[in-house]
Amino acid sequence: MTTHDTGASAPASAPHAGPITDEIKAAPDRVLIFDTTLRDGEQSPGATMSLDEKLRIARHLDEMGVDIIEAGFPIASEGDFEAVSAISGVVENSVVCGLARTGAADLERAGKALEKARRSRIHTFIATSPLHMERKLQLEPEQVLEKIEFAVRRAREFTDDVQWSPEDATRSDHDFLVQAVQLAVDSGANTINIPDTVGYTAPEESAAIIRMLKQRVTGIDDVVISTHCHNDLGMAVANALAAVSAGARQVECTINGLGERAGNAALEEIVMAMRVRHDIMPWSNRIDATKIMAASRMVSQITGFPVQYNKAVVGKNAFAHESGIHQDGMLKDKSTYEIMLPEMVGLTESSLVMGKHSGRAAFRAKLKDLGHEVGDNQLNDTFVRFKALADTKKEVYDEDILALMAETGADGAPERFKVVSLEVVCGSVTPSAKLVMEVDGTEISAEASGDGPVDSCFNAVKKLVPHTAVLQLYQVSAVTEGTDAQATVSVRLEENGRIATGRSSHTDTILASTRAYVHALNRLQVRSQKAHPTAAA
């Protein structure tokens, strides 16, 4: 057993003609990794990402060797269209994919958004389960079949790489599923993705469906079968791997398992399972696993969704050992309690110790290590804040630096509103806050009281920037340990159906809370509702 084999991996890079699915024919044990963090991942309530954030994630996925990046659902909004289009323009190796329903407008929008992609894919889908067809689509099965044929044929007019999915496949009648898949194959789909849309299946059934399709659909061996599993019963990764064991050669997954409801199969778990247990899962993928940890942190920082401490592969405790017998074993031989080395997923003890004496070169190198390539202006801005933090903290950890990067202004959100200064009174008196803000370039101030110091601050912000946004989530977490730890505060606001999450970190939790609230307002681009000049002190 070679548990500490680094499972050497090389990202794909050679240019190819024709759809990526052709490559599978030459390498039958290769599994394509299709990342849908930017599409299904963004469907998690509150995980909305800005264009700049999506571009950062897409670049990282591309460098990491992801085969296909599902960049969005272009018809969903102007923002989604722009994101798919911008990602198409920057991604170098990965195929860029856009989602579309079966209607002409969806397909045309996807085709247009993908125009700049070096390699593009349209992923079109329609539900095939009796429940979805009857209750949701309100269509007869024959009408669904007509839409499948239309969608796949129309998609092929935009690209030679077309994926089709029977939504809710695992609750579909098998005879109808076979008929639908056959039609999609005959109409020109090169990938047939089998979604377990509601996380209902179990490993044996997941494999059986793939085997059944391989037996019953003519020409199925000429296309790539894919699996897309949701985690409602905690079996997404197991179901996806079971599908691969039955012949699927593409896995749809997301960083940190982000996704609708309980999420999708986690990319890091799929990739590492294939690496660590290559003896029983002898399939290869092109992911550079050393970039996994940076991807996980990036997605967590951007979405504000913390990674569960005991999350496989990327959780804070995934490589931590607390109990004596384990520590003793680790000291004698790491493989007693670790089935993979932390370095394999990019968790390294950094040789760059960051502190008040560090300079810009080391800081830039550290940021690169952490997955942030920044321009000079952003470097200078973050460096000033890093120095200020280093003055207040004994040690500045990677997490502190990541938190700084997530702060106001570091994500490209326009900064119409800025916190200039804040004074708070609390304790055994009525809590109150005196806040000075810059609003559209003008400094104004207000005082407000509330149910506590944070409430007082938020009320002061509301006086200076009147808005109708509703607070959906307020969450504080310590970035590192100790009483000098930075607190990272996430604030989620909702206004007219739009959701924005703001974040800020500071050793002063109240200041971080106020800045996070203001960050969310900037990201929401609150339709001003002009700031109250009368609030000026």
Ligand SMILES: CC(=O)SCCNC(=O)CCNC(=O)[C@H](O)C(C)(C)COP(=O)(O)OP(=O)(O)OC[C@H]1O[C@@H](n2cnc3c(N)ncnc32)[C@H](O)[C@@H]1OP(=O)(O)O
């Ligand atoms: C399983 C999945 O994850 S699928 C992807 C889910 N993701 C999303 O829905 C996120 C983006 N969605 C959106 O922004 C919106 O839902 C839009 C823009 C796509 C559509 O918005 P609206 O036109 O307002 O429609 P709405 O969302 O209310 O309803 C969906 C419509 O699409 C239809 N529909 C659903 N799936 C499909 C399909 N694959 N092909 C064709 N029509 C479909 C529904 O039947 C419904 O039609 P109806 O309005 O005639 O009843």
Ligand SMILES: CC(C)C(=O)C(=O)O
């Ligand atoms: C669009 C499809 C693949 C999907 O996301 C699902 O069924 O969960």
